[in-house]
Amino acid sequence: MISRLTQLVSVFAAAAVLVLGAAGAQAGGIAPKVIIDKSKGECVLPAEQMKRQHMKILKHRRDATMYQGVRGGKRSLQACLSCHAVKGDDGKPVTIKSEKHFCRTCHDYVAVRPDCWDCHVSVPDKAAGRAALKHRAGTMRAEASGLIKYLEGGRK
Amino acid sequence: MTSHSPDTRVDEARREFMKKSAAAGVIALAPGVTLMTMSSEAAAKADPKKRWGMLIDTTVCKSGCDKCVAACKAENGWEAKAGSPTDPQWIRKVDVKDPKTGFAMSLPVMCQHCANPPCVDVCPTGASMKRADGIVLVNRHICIGCRYCMMACPYKARSFEHHEVPEEEKAPWAPRGQGTVEACTMCVHRVDAGGIPACAEACDKGAILFGDLNDPDSDISKRLASGPSYQIRADLGADPGVRYARLP
Secondary structure: OHHHHHHHHHHHHHHHHHHHHHHHHHHHOOOOOOOOOHHHOOOOOOHHHHHHHHHHHHHHHHHHHHHHOOOOOOOOHHHHHHHHOOEOOOOOEOOOOOOOOHHHHHHOOOOOOOOHHHHOOOOOOOOOHHHHHHHHHHHHHHHHHHHHHHHHHHHO | OHHHOOOOOOOHHHHHHHHHHHHHOEEEEEOOEEEEOOOOOOOOOOOOOOOEEEEEEOOOOOOOOOHHHHHHHHHHOOOOOOOOOOOOOOEEEEEEEOOOOOOEEEEEEEOOOOOOOHHHHHOOOOOEEEOOOOOEEEOOOOOOOOOHHHHHOOOOOOEEOOOOOOHHHOEOOEOOOOOOEEOOOOOHHHHHOOOOOHHHHHOOOOOEEEEEOOOOOOHHHHHHHHOOOEOOOHHHOOOOOEEEEOOO
């Protein structure tokens, strides 16, 4: 009985240390805390290098895409978005309009507004834009195939 | 004019170095300092040996049908209100009639992907560009929205986006944004993936034939060799990659 009690107390103590420690770190550090989900694998570079060089990598990739047609893979913007998507209250990835968006956590803090998202979609593929477009394209394809069937039927 | 074509010559020593670097992936220069090389996980698709083009058969293209336009809108996420002078228009249907004979025909007109594009000549920033495979694009990362290219284009192929593009209308493969010029990209994202443009796919009459003009064995080259075809305003010398024909 006593041993169980000591166990329980030690567990609570450990939990309290963790909570206090986390709170202390948040209060002490001035830089924003970036949440990184490592379950999807490693980033293209170690975190320290990504902090400094992510815009250089994006810029290099942007030129490779425009001039040479290099698309997809781990260094594509969509790959960045799919790993770093932050889910909102509705369970869907948040857009750049939300302060919780991965890019905004730091860029708001340093008062830099990246204009990538004026043109690029700020949520992973399949989430917002693609679903809508796919739906539109799907309906159109269905309409077209219906028309073809109708015309071919008429010919016979 | 030829000064715009990219230099395709390769420095052999440099190529060897790059090959070795790519094999190494990351080169360690000193402890904790690494030189990162871009690995070949995604390959370049703009092949300088190719020249993409289209052949439009005006005998089967019908007035009133706008499937190609609708497909382009759905693929690239643009919308144009009827009669609006400023809304984007990547492709449009044009009905022409000879007033003397009454002969009428209908044809789609989009960016003609010229070999000597006037839009590229006038661009002050280099945003208006021609890829190695002949596809003419706007690099909107460096476009300042001056619209000189729109003035220079004899085909009225380019548009300016005046409004903010809502998040839900953005297509990940075809980014569009306020304050930049845009035009038909020959569905470059599809072409890079080995596909054909959305308009060519959507035309159920097969009026739009897409292919490599440089390959004599391609369907488009064979059909071009078998009968007459025309470039719009060929007299301007821009050498469009989109050709029109009344095919037999």
